[in-house]
Amino acid sequence: MTRQPIADAARRCLLAAALAVAASGGLARAAEPASPPDAEEAADFARRAALAALHGPPKIFLESLDADGIMQRLIGAEVFAGLSERQQELLRTAVREHFLQALAAPQGETGEIAWASTADAGHGAVSVFLGLRYRSTLLKTRWTVARTRRGLAVEDVVLVDPGLSLAAEMGRALGPEPVRRRNAAGEARARAMPRLAGVAAIVAVVLVFARRLPPDRRQLLWIAAVPALLFLVDGALAVQRALSEPYALSDGLPAQPWRQNEKLALAAQAQGLPETAREQWTKALAEGAPAGPVYYQMGLSARGGGDATDAAAEFERARAAAPPAPGAARELAAIALAAGRNADARALLHRYLDDAGPDVESLAALAVAETNLGDTSAALAAIAAARALVGEDWRKAELEARIQARAGNAAAAVAALRPLEAQGKLDRSVLRAEPGYLPIATDPAWVAFLNESAPPKADGGRPQVP
Numbered sequence: 001m002t003r004q005p006i007a008d009a010a011r012r013c014l015l016a017a018a019l020a021v022a023a024s025g026g027l028a029r030a031a032e033p034a035s036p037p038d039a040e041e042a043a044d045f046a047r048r049a050a051l052a053a054l055h056g057p058p059k060i061f062l063e064s065l066d067a068d069g070i071m072q073r074l075i076g077a078e079v080f081a082g083l084s085e086r087q088q089e090l091l092r093t094a095v096r097e098h099f100l101q102a103l104a105a106p107q108g109e110t111g112e113i114a115w116a117s118t119a120d121a122g123h124g125a126v127s128v129f130l131g132l133r134y135r136s137t138l139l140k141t142r143w144t145v146a147r148t149r150r151g152l153a154v155e156d157v158v159l160v161d162p163g164l165s166l167a168a169e170m171g172r173a174l175g176p177e178p179v180r181r182r183n184a185a186g187e188a189r190a191r192a193m194p195r196l197a198g199v200a201a202i203v204a205v206v207l208v209f210a211r212r213l214p215p216d217r218r219q220l221l222w223i224a225a226v227p228a229l230l231f232l233v234d235g236a237l238a239v240q241r242a243l244s245e246p247y248a249l250s251d252g253l254p255a256q257p258w259r260q261n262e263k264l265a266l267a268a269q270a271q272g273l274p275e276t277a278r279e280q281w282t283k284a285l286a287e288g289a290p291a292g293p294v295y296y297q298m299g300l301s302a303r304g305g306g307d308a309t310d311a312a313a314e315f316e317r318a319r320a321a322a323p324p325a326p327g328a329a330r331e332l333a334a335i336a337l338a339a340g341r342n343a344d345a346r347a348l349l350h351r352y353l354d355d356a357g358p359d360v361e362s363l364a365a366l367a368v369a370e371t372n373l374g375d376t377s378a379a380l381a382a383i384a385a386a387r388a389l390v391g392e393d394w395r396k397a398e399l400e401a402r403i404q405a406r407a408g409n410a411a412a413a414v415a416a417l418r419p420l421e422a423q424g425k426l427d428r429s430v431l432r433a434e435p436g437y438l439p440i441a442t443d444p445a446w447v448a449f450l451n452e453s454a455p456p457k458a459d460g461g462r463p464q465v466p
Contacts, residue, residue, distance in 0.1 A: 037152055039118040042126035042145040045152045047113060050130050050143070053103040054111035065099055066146070066153035067092040074171045075179050082246050083179070090249065091178075098170050099157060109135040115360050115389035121146075125155065129357045131389075136270070140327075140359050160356045161327025162293035178250045258287035265297065274305030292321035296328050308335050326356040330365075337365060342372040360386050364403045371407040379407070394425045402436045410443035417449075428452070 037045070045064070052060035071091045072080045080088065105111040114131035121127040125146040132139040140160040145152055156167040265280035281298045285291060299314035312335050318328035333348035346369040349362055363386035370379035383403055387396040397416050404412035420426040428450050431437060440446045 037126055037145060037147050039126055042152065043116055043118050043128050046128035046130060046143040046145050046154065047116060049154055050103070050113055050132060050141075053100060054105050054113075054132065058100055058104075061100060061103075062096045064152075064154050065096060066148055066155050067095040069148065069153070069155060070095050070167050070170065073167070074174065079179055079247060083249075087247070087249055094174075095170055098173065099166050102159070102166050102169075103132070103141070103157065105134055106136075111135075114138060115391075117358050117389050119357060127357065129160070129359065131359055138361075140356070142357060161325065161330070162296050163323055163325045163327075164290075164293055173256070175250060179247050180250075181247055256288075258284035258289035261287060262289060265301075269297070269301050269304060272304065274301045274307070277301040290321075292318050292323055292325040292328075295321060296325035296331075299328060299331055303331065303335075308338075311335065326352060329355070330362050333362075333365060333369075337369055342369045345369045346373065358385060358389060360389050360399065363389075364399070364406065367403050368407045371409070394420055394423060405437045405440045405446075408439050408443075410440040410446040410449075413437070413440060414445055414449045 049061050049064035052058060052064070068080070068088070071088075080091075083091070111132055111134045114133040116131070117129045119127045119129070121144050123146075125144050128143040128145055130141050130143060132141055142158040142160050144155040144157075146155050147153075156165055158165045261280045261284035265277045265284060268274075268277035268280060278298055278301055281294050281301065285294045295314050295318035299311045299318060302308075302311035302314055312332060315328035315331045315335075318325040319332075329348050329352040333345045333352065336342075336345040336348060346366065349366040349369065353362055353366070363382045367379045367382035367386065370376075370382060383400055386399060386403065390396055390399055397420055401413040401416040404410075404416060417426060417431075432450055437446070
């Protein structure tokens with residue numbers, strides 16, 4: 001719901017049996033299952049695919065998707081195999097465009113991978129959690145990566161917090177009957193008859209007027225016969241298509257009237273108009289939009305307007321919806337943490353992390369809650385888990401400093417930042433303006449640290465900004 005939903009890497013999974021027979025010299029035997037990918041291999045594959053979606057070239061992302069597998073799960077493997085190559089390609093294109101639209105950075109913006117982690121998805125697949133950072137938002141995603149006959153492929157991407165599976169959203173977009181079995185013989189007759197009637201009419205005209213024309217003008221009749229030939233060719237192609245395609249694709253995608261209200265609601269949220277956003281979300285819900293993501297967005301809108309009570313009510317609705325929006329638990333934890341209800345915040349965050357997987361912000365909030373509850377070892381474990389998600393060491397140190405600042409521990413924040421000075425990655429002017437350090441802004445240890453003179457670099461250059 002946070003991004004508008006409408007990708008091909010394994011196109012010929014259905015040929016696996018034939019390949020197995022050929023490889024065995026014609027002896028019929030079941031094809032051996034593909035080995036599951038290891039976590040590191042799957043994570044690297046998902047990163048490359050995500051970067052291609054964010055920055056291009058899009059072809060890399062599109063080829064990473066198991067478009068055939070997605071459609072087989074949506075409409076059935078047997079039905080998909082019965083489609084013509086033309087029809088299969090139309091559905092592949094729809095899947096690719098749907099996934100790319102949902103993940104590509106908005107026009108004029110850039111995106112990056114903020115953090116990554118992996119977990120076993122079961123059935124030989126790996127879940128890769130990626131934080132996609134855009135200029136205006138951070139999107140937590142879960143990529144299901146599995147090994148197919150053509151190599152690694154992305155089976156699905158889930159927008160974790162609103163609880164939206166892009167593959168499932170593709171199914172919603174296609175409607176309840178995207179493919180129907182056709183009466184091939186009847187359609188062939190229906191397509192052939194008008195064209196045969198046209199040919200008969202042309203022949204009749206030729207027979208009527210042929211004897212009335214002078215001999216030197218009868219060549220005009222041959223010119224007039226050209227449409228008859230076109231009718232015959234077009235009829236033959238139409239009949240051939242009807243007989244070769246036992247299934248027919250839906251003429252158009254079913255209407256989703258809530259999409260316009262959704263678009264207006266998101267625009268109102270971006271403009272800081274929570275009441276307008278709430279009105280549009282309510283209309284979207286009445287038009288048939290999925291409840292969990294809508295309530296989640298309504299909660300975000302209320303929170304943006306400063307109404308914590310209304311936001312909490314909407315997030316509770318999002319959690320109770322079927323299916324729920326997992327991100328609602330994290331938002332409720334943030335509200336509880338701000339209100340000083342640290343035990344409630346800890347319980348909600350543990351539940352969220354169990355359901356939705358790890359991310360830097362949730363682990364940072366958990367570290368703060370554990371610190372406030374006096375459980376230092378649990379707080380340090382949460383900080384270590386958060387550090388493990390990010391890449392470079394200087395980012396790990398800067399992340400730990402921010403977490404310690406949120407917990408009000410100025411001495412620990414200073415200790416985390418000091419190693420960056422020797423690396424030339426510390427700029428005190430940036431730290432003074434960074435809102436993440438506001439909780440310790442007046443702490444004497446923090447004030448003294450900011451007022452220290454930065455030692456000159458050996459090469460005379462300026463320190464780098466984290």
